Amino acid sequence: xxxxxxxxxxxxxxxxxxxxxxxxxxxxxxxxxxxxxxxxxxxxxxxxxxxxxxxxxxxxxxxxxxxxxxxxxxxxxxxxxxxxxxxxxxxxxxxxxxxxxxxxxxxxxxxxxxxxxxxxxxxxxxxxxxxxxxxxxxxxxxxxxxxxxxxxxxxxxxxxxxxxxxxxxxxxxxxxxxxxxxxxxxxxxxxxxxxxxxxxxxxxxxxxxxxxxxxxxxxxxx
Amino acid sequence: xxxxxxxxxxxxxxxxxxxxxxxxxxxxxxxxxxxxxxxxxxxxxxxxxxxxxxxxxxxxxxxxxxxxxxxxxxxxxxxxxxxxxxxxxxxxxxxxxxxxxxxxxxxxxxx
Numbered sequence: 001x002x003x004x005x006x007x008x009x010x011x012x013x014x015x016x017x018x019x020x021x022x023x024x025x026x027x028x029x030x031x032x033x034x035x036x037x038x039x040x041x042x043x044x045x046x047x048x049x050x051x052x053x054x055x056x057x058x059x060x061x062x063x064x065x066x067x068x069x070x071x072x073x074x075x076x077x078x079x080x081x082x083x084x085x086x087x088x089x090x091x092x093x094x095x096x097x098x099x100x101x102x103x104x105x106x107x108x109x110x111x112x113x114x115x116x117x118x119x120x121x122x123x124x125x126x127x128x129x130x131x132x133x134x135x136x137x138x139x140x141x142x143x144x145x146x147x148x149x150x151x152x153x154x155x156x157x158x159x160x161x162x163x164x165x166x167x168x169x170x171x172x173x174x175x176x177x178x179x180x181x182x183x184x185x186x187x188x189x190x191x192x193x194x195x196x197x198x199x200x201x202x203x204x205x206x207x208x209x210x211x212x213x214x215x216x217x218x219x220x221x222x
Numbered sequence: 223x224x225x226x227x228x229x230x231x232x233x234x235x236x237x238x239x240x241x242x243x244x245x246x247x248x249x250x251x252x253x254x255x256x257x258x259x260x261x262x263x264x265x266x267x268x269x270x271x272x273x274x275x276x277x278x279x280x281x282x283x284x285x286x287x288x289x290x291x292x293x294x295x296x297x298x299x300x301x302x303x304x305x306x307x308x309x310x311x312x313x314x315x316x317x318x319x320x321x322x323x324x325x326x327x328x329x330x331x332x333x
Contacts, residue, residue: 009305040261047264048303054268055307 001030001121002094003128004037004114012045012090013052015111019087020059022049024113025079025101026066027093034128036114037092039066045092045113062090070097076104083108119150136206136213142194144185149202151178157199225272229330230258230293232278234285235320241327255279256289263300263313273312274300277330280317290317 016022024045032038042064053060065082069075070093079101083089088109091098095116102110118130133150139157140147149155153171159179163170167180186192206213227247232255241249248271252258255278263274276297278290294315301308318329 006302009303009307013305044260044264044299044303047261047268051264051268051304052307055310 001033001119002096003034003117003120003130004031004092004094005117006036006041006045006092006114007112009048009052012111012113013049016049016088016090017056017058017060019109020061021086022060022062023082023086023089024049024062024064025070025082025089025091025093026064027068027070027091027097028066029069029071029093031070031093031097031114032066034122035126037066041092042066045090069093071100073100073104076100079105133207135202135204137202139199139202142197142199143182144189144191146178146182146185148178148182151175157202158195226270227273227275228266228271229275229277230255230262231326232284232290234279235277235318235326244327247327254284254286254289255293256284256286256291258293258296260296260299260303263297264303267304267311273314275312275314275316275330277316277318277326280319283319 024042026032026037026039026042028038032041035041046062046064049062050060053062063082063086067075067078070091088111089101090111090113091101092113094114095112098110098112101108117128119132119134120128120130123129130150132147135149138147148157148159152159153169154161156179159182160177161170161179164177164180167177169175169177183192183195186194225246228250229241229247230250230252233251233253241247255276258276263276266274276293278284278293281290284290297313297315300313304311316330318326
């Protein structure tokens with residue numbers, strides 16, 4: 001899922017302080033799951049903003065709504081119903097949601113309420129770790145399912161590097177060396193020989209090459 | 223204490239002595255301090271309370287093991303949601319032992 005974090009409230013307030021009616025828009029997708037922008041967080045932010053407005057002596061009201069997703073035009077179709085007299089929207093979705101709202105409703109002032117951090121997994125209560133960089137050229141079939149692009153600070157395609165010591169990463173000793181883990185796992189799977197083959201250079205054009213990436217499936221489009 | 227005060231107190235700490243007669247203090251008893259929600263505290267501030275105390279059992283003595291620690295984290299979340307505006311309120315987590323001979327209020331104010 002896409003991991004997000006609530007922006008400092010001062011930054012959120014800075015964007016909306018001059019409006020009188022603001023909609024805080026939550027997302028029950030990734031943002032809701034990682035406790036940044038679900039129903040509960042919408043309720044808390046609405047309450048906090050109303051309190052701040054009172055402290056600042058502003059004629060301001062924040063309202064809250066949560067959509068099942070903000071990264072889908074179908075889910076965003078209902079948005080105009082919530083916008084009566086609303087002057088701005090604070091989206092608690094990831095950056096995708098904010099972008100799509102801005103694309104679909106060009107006249108609406110939409111501001112991000114979160115910072116989008118990475119694509120990751122929930123690995124323990126309140127802990128998320130990056131597992132994928134969405135590079136567009138996946139080769140984790142060769143690395144026992146562990147991605148060195150996302151999990152090795154050097155992004156080495158053929159590792160480990162010379163600095164890896166005592167199974168830890170030399171760049172960040174807090175994390176294990178993912179190449180050490182790859183080798184141990186391949187050995188257990190009897191697939192260590194697959195590393196005899198050098199993994200060739202990646203096609204980074206799929207990541208950075210031609211601006212925003214687009215995928216169109218012919219079998220689903222008309 | 224200035225303004226209205228709301229005290230969320232763990233049931234284990236018992237008595238309302240010294241509090242129930244004070245018009246400026248509202249007491250809410252929780253089965254455990256860990257039952258406190260962030261929203262309840264924000265709502266209380268919206269309703270005009272200037273001070274919110276959460277009173278839990280001393281660390282290591284919570285019957286729910288970490289209810290008191292959960293309450294402390296929730297108070298930290300309240301502060302995070304309010305940012306610099308939290309400074310305008312008194313938001314306190316207090317850890318107490320049930321002590322004989324002292325009213326709950328005396329203990330809270332002393333802590």
